[in-house]
Amino acid sequence: MSKKYHVSLTVNGDEYECLAEPQMTLLDVLRDELKLTGTKEGCATGDCGACSVMVDGRLTCSCLVLAPEAEGRSVETIEGMAKDGELHPLQQKFLEMNGLQCGICTPGILVAAKALLDRKPDADEMEIRYWLAGNLCRCTGYDKIIRAVMAAGEEMKGA
Amino acid sequence: MHDILEKSGFNPDANYKVVGTSPIKHDGYDKVTGRAKFSADAFAPGMLVGKVLRSPHPHAIVKSIDTSKAEKLPGVKAVITREDFPEKKAGTGAGDMTRIAMAREKVYWEGHPVAAVAATSERIAKKALKLIEVDYEVLPFVIDEVEAMQPGAPILHDYLRTKGATGADADKPTNIVERSVLKQGDIEKGFAEADVVIERSFDSKPMHQGYIELQSCIANTSDDGQVDLWCCTQAPWVYRDRLTAIMDIDSSKIKIQQSELGGGFGGKTTFYIEPLAVALSRKAKAAVKMTMTRAEVLKGTGPVSGTHAKIKIGAKKDGTIVAAQSELSFQTGPYTGSAFVNAQQAIWTRYDIANVETLCYEVVSNRPKVASFRAPCVPQIIFGAEAVITELAQAIGMDELDFRLKNAVAKGHTTIYGQKFDEIGLIETIEAAKNCDHYKSPVPEGQGRGIACGFWFNRGGETTGTMSLAPDGTVNIILGTADVAGSRMSMAMMAAEEFGIPVDRVRATLADTNALGFNRVTAGSRTTFSSGMVVVNNARQIIGELCSRAAKMWKVPEEGVIFEDGFCRPASSNVGDFEPMSMKEISSKTTYTMGAISAHSEMNVTGAGPGFAVHIVDTEVDKETGFVAVKRYTIVEDAGKMISPIQVEGQLQGAAVQAIGWALNEEYIYGADGRLQNAGFLDYRMPVASDVPMIDTVIVEVPNPKHPYGLRGVGEVPLTPGPAAIGNAIANAIGVRPTSLPMSPPKLLALMKSAKA
Structure with a gap:
């Protein structure tokens, strides 16, 4: 033992x-x-x-x-991540913009993306790509993930 | 034969309300909140943990296995070896399957399972593995398939004789499983007509499907032999029937429930740990959970076939391709099943070529058994085929897309394998490529642009499903086909369109194997097409039933009732003055009519529409390091009619990035000891977000009239031309032709150096 x-x-x-x-x-x-x-x-x-x-x-x-x-x-x-029954803007944008396919990498990517946007909601495409370079996704080709993160940042900036 | 297979009812002029929109997929909510249950996310009462002992040798006789010390370790509840599986004759389907799951006479690759343990904790299970003593007689091994074909190569199976071989070698032990020729016309005469002939050799290394979800399962076997299996799979019924085949368990006693699937891409079409978990559970009389490690996934599950290809092609000055001859060899791992015929048939499917000869060899060697990966065997062969197509166009001095257009197949063409193409969209796809912004933009300074054209058959096959109407008028769909990326939503959308109700009123769930009849694997880009056919058929049955019930309630003839936008209505004012009756009104009163309203369909679905794609890629090659940056990537593809455009785009974009990984970096690297040297994500490096650009899509819609909504499969077509387009882009960037996948920095550096010399 x-x-x-x-x-x-x-x-x-x-x-x-x-x-x-x-x-x-x-x-x-x-x-x-x-x-x-x-x-x-x-x-x-x-x-x-x-x-x-x-x-x-x-x-x-x-x-x-x-x-x-x-x-x-x-x-x-x-x-x-969702607070008081409300999805976080990242979760909402991932849904609306199809930032996920199989969904297995999604929790990790959402947590990582939130860590970036909390500090820098206006992160540009390159910053997001390099920040998320530690998160593998095999389904999406990253395109819709990056766009969803940018859109969420836009919304968080306005909030 | 179901009527829908003869007459789909496809209406090219229909204005759809749901089909063609991109609503949020229902399974998405649980996936963004962490609630979705993937294979490793389940637990069972009293659950044990199972671990596998794997061979350190690529080829060895297993002389004996002593498990006695492991069995005595406190906490160990079961140890299994080959003795726990019934003998199945080597060289048969079941014989190969059981030997892949658990080695019998020999181990055939590094990572081949030889024993497994179930214990009360993972730590104890791992400790027990170290106490198992295996006596190996190590044998010479062979990794590469071309070497495996040479005289004197180590022979894997004494019983193997080459299918299709003639002459003196036909009865000698060999590693060549099959020699197969597919031809038409007169190849010599064809080349005699050619003004330009290009001849080149290509090769590719195996790469892995790379799904992020590790295979995991829970098997629970009751004392009377009932097996409950929870696992991630693209093929629940196939797993069930294979368990029956190798373990002699009645299929009726096996219930497989698929979990959410965390990526498969073809790699989860066959089982690995699942039979071991069942055997452990049976022996331990407890639930057993097994989860592979990443190293186990890379060493123990299907990579794709590595290949060699010699390709010769000839064309006239006017651009007509007159002859194409190739000799292709495919690694299959230790057992047959590479599906090389896909490549043999698909190598030239885009073009109308009178004289073709394609010779294929499937070869066993000491690697893990290959598994399907999006368009199995095709992208690595199109890599060479589309390279010589581009070179021919350049030699003749024609625009590359015009050259492809001149030779393009169209409706009515009969393929070399006998399929007569109905409505296909190749010409429309090439024309859309010519007109797209990417193609019309000049190639940026210092970059090279590549074009390639790909194809996939798209499949149909055995599919079943049910649909039921709840008393509140909402609709439940039970599907047998696994959902690999969002097909549940596409099914719900098609049903909603049929009923004329919001898609939120429809839900699709995935069945266990007891709930429905046999379903073929989710593969071949068949699911949205085939299950869609079943769903539409069921919806139409239910609509018919709703009209019948309304007729009864109104006491009018059935033909006096029509169904529109979720309501039964009198067909005309002559029928009577009735208020339209909703689905809810009818289904809430089924107690007074004929009971619940539901439908089921079982079909061997036909009529899948082939798909074509053109990829356009701009690359920049660092002359100092050989590193390739993909600067711009556009996929032009015929999707038939799109059910959910955002999901179709996602399929295409994901395939493009898989192609980038395959083209530039991913490969199985073996040491001189026959062991895999890069069995982890650090050294087996798949593309990350910073490696790739946005992926543009131009989606052409040439509907497949055989489907009620005109759709074509889109899962596989978009991978097929990827590595070739990237290869052509690199060739144009550096002025010399890469011929070996992956086109990794060291290879490109050497290539540029040799071109300079």
């Missing part, structure tokens, strides 16, 4: 506690312990961005964070 570590963290404003094996990642905690499966595993090596979350306000691949490292952190995931 390997020793488990007690981990307490805040996810989307709610407090959680769990016991994690030492090799478990924050991604494993979110998905397997807290059953917050909106955050996806695509590679487990930090190369695809499907597991993107915010940790203490910083965009992070949750597959690269060990569970005990998440102790006391504040984590934001896709499940917390």
